[in-house]
Amino acid sequence: MTRIACFFSTSGHSGVDRAAQHLIPALARRGYQVDLLKVRRHGPLLSAIPPGVRVIDLGSRHTYACLPAIAGYLRRERPAVLLSDKDRVNRTALFARTLARIGTSLPTRLVFSSGTTISIDLATRGRLERWVQRNSMGRLYPFADQVIVTSAGVADDMAAYTGLARDLIRVVPSPVVPDSLFTADLPRPDHPWLGDPAMPLILSAGELCRRKGFDTLLRAFARIRSQRPCRLMILGRGGERAALLALAAELGVAPDFALPGYVPEPYAFMAHADLFAFTSRWEGLGFVLIEALAVGTPAVATDCPSGPREVLQDGRYGPLVPVDDVAALAQAMLGTLDAPLPAAQLHAAARPYAIEAATDAYLDAMRLPRCPA
Template identity: 70%
Template sequence: MDRVDRGRIAVFMSTSGHSGVDRAMRHLIPALAGRGYKVDLLKVRRHGPELAEVPAGVRIIDTGVRTTYLALFALIRYLRRDRPAVLLSDKDKVNRTALLARWLARARGTRLVLSSGTTISIDLQHRGAFERWLQRTSMGRLYRHADQVIVTCADVADDMARYTGLAREHIRPVESPVVPAQLFAARPPPPEHPWFVPDALPVIVGVGELSARKDFETLIRAFARLRARRTCRLVIVGRGKRLDALRALADALGVAADVDFPGFRTDVYAFMAHAAAFAMTSRWEGLGFVLIEALACGTPSVAVNCPSGPREILGDGRYGPLVPVGDDRALADALERVLDHPLPRETLQQAARPYEIEAATDAYLRAFALPLRAAGTHP
């Protein structure tokens, strides 16, 4: 086996800058450095992830190109020169590039870990025929040459194996680093919003891009049903192309005065922590970070049983009701139940504990086949 630097981890990414992968890497990379590993982030120009601060032990390497495939040559040179113990990549195009680079660099000693964070059979329904063929074929035939394929949850693993033909035992569900430890311990102050003041009406909160995939139409219809039975309000935090359509729907249902869209907010944890209930209505997910974050805040939560993530996060309904996708009547009933009989904060937080950053870092290191090391370890 090739000699490698057992203390070095390489992360090869080409992300949008605001995806779930970006959020996970902004947590994982500093956490790995905090365990005493040297972490090299190899980036395609004008792509994420972006680190707010570059901690000690982390090196940002510009591949010098603006497209993933052209980064191949820089990646080959890096693997030949630095010989990391592990190379982690994410997304199919990036994964294919990483596979080819390791082969051409003859870096057999570097453990290659490919990541995928979406329910692939559903995600590819919205792609062209060639893209569907390409990704399905690469996952089914090429990913077996990686040392490990990691995904966000067991349902995503099952879907990938079923859809692509990749052996299920080669796919490992690994918890994502979503929640900082302090969120479990301290409740953030209320957001600056007129509906989050003492003795105000109960507020239901949804968070996410205002897109068809997130299906906030179902949440608004469910809220209209619930609002007919009890006094409450709805806040949907996020921005997107569906804003005007969602406002029009709330107006048509007669609840516009009790529905607010504050746009993108950096204090989203404050909205979650002070909500009476949280709702996630996505048509599909790779996991569902916002649901985990709401539970970490101790907020009673309801989710649609979409592929994939909510069923596992909510423990098959143990930590909150699961309702069918697009069923506003069932969602309204479930919201009413959690408003009337909320689970204790500590119980709800148990569901989010595996996704705490340091706990998830342990899970990643196991997938990397590297020692866990205690936080605060120095190289």
């Protein structure tokens, strides 16, 4: 039976984790044997191990230290494909395949994945780390059989920043939402701010950090709140929590602002909100934006690099505003609250990111049949 190996080393709650938690069971449902190669104390964490999936402990908490174990696994199991994600993991996968091939014929194809706008992501890193990753992608990634990314913006940025040929990079939609979500009747969460027609709820979600632009969202919300009754809720946790609460108090909107914390599956909150605001300064795709559209909630997004412009199809499925433009964001949110698009129209924007459709795209990129013979 055809075997696919997935090698990840993640935080446990990143976009890569969520994609892997959807992709791995979907591949197994198609009839593939899937091995999740795990760095200790790192994600992704599967809520349950489905039939056809093995979780293999690589014996170390450090990615590079797992290299001998991965090489041994490749020699022993000879999977058709080794799929990896993020630069350090990708480099380790390449070195492991090279080591495993010494003195033997190894058929394993190597597929690298990356999900961030690399030039912006590295801008705040140290000079050495920037040099290593830039040269790694430009000089080592051509030895992979395929490089896949989450959006065309990420692909263009990677090619321009690293020198990797653009035609070596393939855009593959991430498996973001279950197919059942498009028709699900989600119960209203037990929160007093949901379902109050007199006080529309603006919702956002993500790590409470500078990258997500929640400070800009709060300032735009304060403008809206001065014109009409409404509330703002942001789901997530992170280091900017105290700063956001202080800013809300400074702006005079603290009574109508809430930070409930991290919600593993925010679908029900999204479904019962009146508007979803996506305000990142940079991204690789924007999972929460896709999730909101999938449950039929109107959305507004910053035109950040990269992802929202592709997801919203140049503004067809929701307004795009410049990053950090408080006035434009406030105006777009007001306009969308007054004239939201119908849910059926919003679903169309999210359907390429449904799990089964995205799994088809992954299998095509890995040069495997959508269902093995």
